[in-house]
Amino acid sequence: MSEPRIDLLEAEELRKAIVGGEVDAFVVGRAEGNQKVLLLANAYQRYRQMVEAMQQGAVTISLEGHILYANQRFSDLLGIALSRLYTAPLQSYVGIADRARLSRFLAGGRRGDQLEIAFSSRDGTTVPTRLSIASYDGYASLLVTDLRPLEWARLAIEALDSIRNSVEQLNAQVRAEPPAKQALDSISEQINGLAQLIDALHAEPGRIDPRIDPNG
Amino acid sequence: MTDSDKWLLRLYTAGQSPRSLVALENLRRICDEHLAGRYRIEVVDLLKNPRLAKDDQIVAIPTLVRQLPPPLRKIIGDLSDTERALVGLQLRKAKP
Numbered sequence: 001m002s003e004p005r006i007d008l009l010e011a012e013e014l015r016k017a018i019v020g021g022e023v024d025a026f027v028v029g030r031a032e033g034n035q036k037v038l039l040l041a042n043a044y045q046r047y048r049q050m051v052e053a054m055q056q057g058a059v060t061i062s063l064e065g066h067i068l069y070a071n072q073r074f075s076d077l078l079g080i081a082l083s084r085l086y087t088a089p090l091q092s093y094v095g096i097a098d099r100a101r102l103s104r105f106l107a108g109g110r111r112g113d114q115l116e117i118a119f120s121s122r123d124g125t126t127v128p129t130r131l132s133i134a135s136y137d138g139y140a141s142l143l144v145t146d147l148r149p150l151e152w153a154r155l156a157i158e159a160l161d162s163i164r165n166s167v168e169q170l171n172a173q174v175r176a177e178p179p180a181k182q183a184l185d186s187i188s189e190q191i192n193g194l195a196q197l198i199d200a201l202h203a204e205p206g207r208i209d210p211r212i213d214p215n216g
Numbered sequence: 217m218t219d220s221d222k223w224l225l226r227l228y229t230a231g232q233s234p235r236s237l238v239a240l241e242n243l244r245r246i247c248d249e250h251l252a253g254r255y256r257i258e259v260v261d262l263l264k265n266p267r268l269a270k271d272d273q274i275v276a277i278p279t280l281v282r283q284l285p286p287p288l289r290k291i292i293g294d295l296s297d298t299e300r301a302l303v304g305l306q307l308r309k310a311k312p
Contacts, residue, residue, distance in 0.1 A: 023277060025236075
């Protein structure tokens with residue numbers, strides 16, 4: 001089959017596929033190394049649903065540092081409605097002392113870079129997070145991981161250590177002056193505090209009140 | 217199986233775009249029904265590496281390219297029209 005004939009058949013094939021809604025992306029840019037894939041709007045839907053459902057915050061900011069997109073999780077982390085986040089400067093949600101650090105991080109703009117920084121939520125709570133640059137092409141897309149569950153796990157371990165120490169003390173006291181009621185009460189309080197923390201972690205790891213004191 | 221029996225089919229996709237997923241599902245079904253045990257599918261995700269579009273001069277996604285057996289054949293779309301896909305792959309003759 002001659003080349004022009006093949007091209008004609010392929011063009012007809014392409015026309016049929018487009019009219020039939022069988023394609024949802026196109027390759028543009030014919031120069032070497034300049035090809036890009038353009039997705040039709042509905043092709044983004046699956047990504048969008050994943051981003052909206054994931055447990056990490058996601059935020060895209062402009063060159064000037066204004067929020068162009070944020071997912072619901074990021075909005076929940078800050079306790080601020082999405083409609084108010086759009087176009088707001090990302091820096092306005094971190095402490096003044098951290099703003100220069102955030103600026104330097106964003107100016108670096110390398111995919112995979114990470115920064116630990118605390119955001120201030122609307123109710124005044126400090127939210128420690130880890131920012132990761134997921135993509136950078138002038139706009140920076142950031143993943144925001146809430147570090148509080150790690151902190152809660154650390155608190156739980158501390159509480160367990162504390163209980164173990166108390167049990168050791170109780171053993172010593174029971175040996176010396178039974179029935180050692182005061183030590184028993186102390187242990188009981190600590191166990192209750194730890195149980196409360198663990199219940200909260202099980203219930204909703206992303207949203208428990210960090211002010212729960214595992215020591216009761 | 218001899219080399220001449222092998223089918224090598226390369227599907228160009230764009231990540232998890234709906235048409236890409238449908239195309240992959242349709243391709244697997246067509247292969248199971250018509251080429252059982254004698255095909256290999258290569259999936260090329262052009263979102264990850266758009267430069268690979270140049271190899272087979274891909275314009276629209278999804279596109280299936282029959283690499284083997286020769287001659288090279290290209291089918292544009294999600295393969296939901298099984299008849300058109302089979303004709304394109306030369307597994308069935310076009311109706312006059």
